[in-house]
Amino acid sequence: xxxxxxDPFAEMQSLFAPLLSRNAGLFPRLSSDGDMxxxxxxxxxxxxxxxxxxxxxxxxxxxxxxxxxxxxxxMITIEGxxxxxxxxxxxxxxxxxxxxxxxxxxxxLPDNIKTDAVRSEYKDGVLSVHIPKIEKEKPKQxxxx
Numbered sequence: 001x002x003x004x005x006x007d008p009f010a011e012m013q014s015l016f017a018p019l020l021s022r023n024a025g026l027f028p029r030l031s032s033d034g035d036m037x038x039x040x041x042x043x044x045x046x047x048x049x050x051x052x053x054x055x056x057x058x059x060x061x062x063x064x065x066x067x068x069x070x071x072x073x074x075m076i077t078i079e080g081x082x083x084x085x086x087x088x089x090x091x092x093x094x095x096x097x098x099x100x101x102x103x104x105x106x107x108x109l110p111d112n113i114k115t116d117a118v119r120s121e122y123k124d125g126v127l128s129v130h131i132p133k134i135e136k137e138k139p140k141q142x143x144x145x
Contacts, residue, residue, distance in 0.1 A: 114131075
């Protein structure tokens with residue numbers, strides 16, 4: 001008979017997992033493959049103006065070349081990786097609160113967007129994705145003959 005180590009935190013996670021949305025991005029999650037690695041998701045804000053939708057994602061410590069944005073089938077995907085800095089020799093950590101590794105966020109898009117005009121910018125650890133709207137057709141007056 002094999003001895004199995006009991007992990008009470010794994011049971012707590014499975015108990016509360018349905019309550020916490022995976023896309024909330026607020027909490028790190030233990031990976032589902034049985035490893036004790038931590039998955040993380042960046043926090044994001046989505047806003048709208050008359051001309052565009054705007055997604056702002058917080059990506060501190062992520063290089064812009066490590067971020068990919070894909071647009072397909074009415075979904076936009078922001079994915080990338082935050083790499084852990086190399087340990088300094090002789091450095092002893094007392095606390096590590098930052099999360100490292102791959103991340104992915106997906107958002108559904110409305111039908112009224114210009115997919116060929118989507119643009120993004122990355123400044124001060126914040127990724128901004130601008131998604132322009134298609135201009136609404138203005139009502140046209142047709143004269144009666």
